Amino acid sequence: xxxxxxxxxxxxxxxxxxxxxxxxxxxxxxxxxxxxxxxxxxxxxxxxxxxxxxxxxxxxxxxxxxxxxxxxxxxxxxxxxxxxxxxxxxxxxxxxxxxxxxxxxxxxxxxxxxxxxxxxxxxxxxxxxxxxxxxxxxxxxxxxxxxxxxxxxxxxxxxxxxxx
Amino acid sequence: xxxxxxxxxxxxxxxxxxxxxxxxxxxxxxxxxxxxxxxxxxxxxxxxxxxxxxxxxxxxxxxxxxxxxxxxxxxxxxxxxxxxxxxxxxxxxxxxxxxxxxxxxxxxxxxxxxxxxxxxxxxxxxxxxxxxxxxxxxxxxxxxxxxxxxxxxxxxxxxxxxxx
DNA sequence: CTTTAAATGTTATATACTAACGATTGAATA
DNA sequence: TATTCAATCGTTAGTATATAACATTTAAAG
Ligand SMILES: [Zn+2]
Ligand SMILES: [Zn+2]
Ligand SMILES: [Zn+2]
Ligand SMILES: [Zn+2]
Numbered sequence: 001x002x003x004x005x006x007x008x009x010x011x012x013x014x015x016x017x018x019x020x021x022x023x024x025x026x027x028x029x030x031x032x033x034x035x036x037x038x039x040x041x042x043x044x045x046x047x048x049x050x051x052x053x054x055x056x057x058x059x060x061x062x063x064x065x066x067x068x069x070x071x072x073x074x075x076x077x078x079x080x081x082x083x084x085x086x087x088x089x090x091x092x093x094x095x096x097x098x099x100x101x102x103x104x105x106x107x108x109x110x111x112x113x114x115x116x117x118x119x120x121x122x123x124x125x126x127x128x129x130x131x132x133x134x135x136x137x138x139x140x141x142x143x144x145x146x147x148x149x150x151x152x153x154x155x156x157x158x159x160x161x162x163x164x
Numbered sequence: 165x166x167x168x169x170x171x172x173x174x175x176x177x178x179x180x181x182x183x184x185x186x187x188x189x190x191x192x193x194x195x196x197x198x199x200x201x202x203x204x205x206x207x208x209x210x211x212x213x214x215x216x217x218x219x220x221x222x223x224x225x226x227x228x229x230x231x232x233x234x235x236x237x238x239x240x241x242x243x244x245x246x247x248x249x250x251x252x253x254x255x256x257x258x259x260x261x262x263x264x265x266x267x268x269x270x271x272x273x274x275x276x277x278x279x280x281x282x283x284x285x286x287x288x289x290x291x292x293x294x295x296x297x298x299x300x301x302x303x304x305x306x307x308x309x310x311x312x313x314x315x316x317x318x319x320x321x322x323x324x325x326x327x328x
Numbered sequence: 329c330t331t332t333a334a335a336t337g338t339t340a341t342a343t344a345c346t347a348a349c350g351a352t353t354g355a356a357t358a
Numbered sequence: 359t360a361t362t363c364a365a366t367c368g369t370t371a372g373t374a375t376a377t378a379a380c381a382t383t384t385a386a387a388g
Contacts (some may be wrong), residue, residue: 009306038385040335053347060374074338079376083334095259096314098375113299115308128302134294137319142173142288143322144279150260152314155301158307202354225341238369243345262344262375297365 008156009106009115009124021051024102028090037088042066046081047090047102055121056099094123096152111149119160171281173288174321185215188266192254199277201252206230210245211254211266219285220263257285261318274311283324 028047032039039047049065050057059078066073082100085091091100092112106125107113110132115124130153139146191297196203196244203211213229214221223242230237248265255264256276265296270289271277279288295315303310 010308016251038335042336058374060375069176069202072337075376076338076378077336080336095316102267115303115306116309118311124306124308126306128298130298130301131295134292134298137294138277138290138292139279139317139319142279142290143325144174144281144288144317144319145325146317147282148318148320150314150318152259153303153310154312154314155308155310156302161307161309202365206367222343223345236368239345240347240369241367244367 009126010117010122010159017054020054021044021048024051024104026086031088031090035088037084040164042077042136043081043084045069046078047085050085050091050100051102054102056094056097056101056116056123058099062100066080092125095150096154111151113149113151114153115157115158116152116154117157118154119156122157173290174281174286174323181218184218186211188215188268191269192252195252199252201248206241207248209233210242211249214249214255214264214268218266220261220265220280220287222263226264229266240250254267256289258316259314260318275315277313277315278317279321280316280318281321281324282318283320286321288321 025048026046027043028039031037039055044063045066049062053061059075059082062082063075063078066078082091082093086093090103091094092103092114093100094114094116097116101114101123103112104125108126108127110127110129113126113128113131115126117123135149136146138144189208189212192208193202195201209230210226213226217225223239223246226246227237227239227242230242246255246257249264250257253269256267256278257264258278258280261280265278265287267276268289271289271292274291274293277290277292277295279290281287299313300310302308
């Protein structure tokens with residue numbers, strides 16, 4: 001039986017997703033404890049919903065989920081939770097989709113960069129020191145100081161290409 | 165008297181902006197003529213407004229301008245013009261700002277990449293074969309086929325950093 | 329306890345975008 | 359030139375995304 005390579009950045013389909021969600025929340029709790037941040041019930045639940053989805057997730061889908069559970073959420077409820085999670089570095093916003101995804105820390109020390117499959121909607125954070133270096137060089141040449149990078153590469157992942 | 169370096173990618177403040185707008189429109193007309201595309205009055209005016217602004221420009225600002233001039237524009241009027249200009253490669257969308265900017269072709273053959281100054285809102289398209297190469301390598305490693313790249317680097321340009 | 333700042337609830341509104349359909353235009357060709 | 363047909367545009371309405379403003383609740387700190 002053919003297995004997808006375990007070390008692929010896109011191996012999300014073959015993973016233990018229960019453990020994946022659990023680990024993400026544990027990491028979040030650890031980070032918040034370390035930094036003196038409050039991972040409140042709403043914030044925790046929004047993060048959990050995003051990881052349950054394990055795909056770029058829209059604010060209003062989160063809103064609908066929260067409302068189905070507790071019936072009293074308005075847009076600010078969700079956007080405030082998202083702002084907190086973004087500031088804490090626990091999620092990223094995918095600008096080209098107006099959607100949010102859990103940070104798996106795969107970008108390491110560098111700026112986050114994403115491969116986004118349009119077919120299956122899965123996203124991989126990739127590290128790439130070479131990209132960081134090249135961009136830093138271009139910025140320096142222009143006398144430009146970098147604050148934030150939005151690097152979102154759209155296309156087709158290996159699995160989706162294979163199945164046509 | 166101190167002059168900004170003329171060869172800077174961010175030299176928009178010292179340029180002949182009248183000629184800049186005129187050149188952009190001439191390029192657009194040439195391109196459309198070559199490709200059998202129709203640069204209609206609305207499309208031409210939207211492109212002109214974007215170049216007059218010479219900054220990332222929001223759809224509703226364009227809508228208001230058009231309305232001030234002719235009084236009968238609705239959102240589709242502007243969005244259809246923008247879609248045409250995007251398809252023709254005459255403008256780019258800046259996803260992180262929900263705004264549109266004229267293409268100055270500085271990205272050359274590669275995917276467009278932008279340096280975006282948060283202070284003065286100016287944008288520079290930069291070429292960077294090194295970035296393209298590094299991203300292509302990462303994509304290949306992941307078995308990922310690239311369709312489209314969104315690369316938007318936010319920060320502070322040299323002029324804005326200098327004036328504090 | 330109190331105090332106070334952070335977090336949340338609530339209402340309203342701003343901004344960004346698209347679907348649908350009829351009217352007009354203009355390029356192609358009969 | 360007249361006809362035709364597809365592209366463009368006008369118009370209405372609606373959906374999707376995000377924020378402002380202020381009241382209320384919660385919980386950390388004194
Ligand atoms: Zn998972
Ligand atoms: Zn895929
Ligand atoms: Zn100019
Ligand atoms: Zn600047």
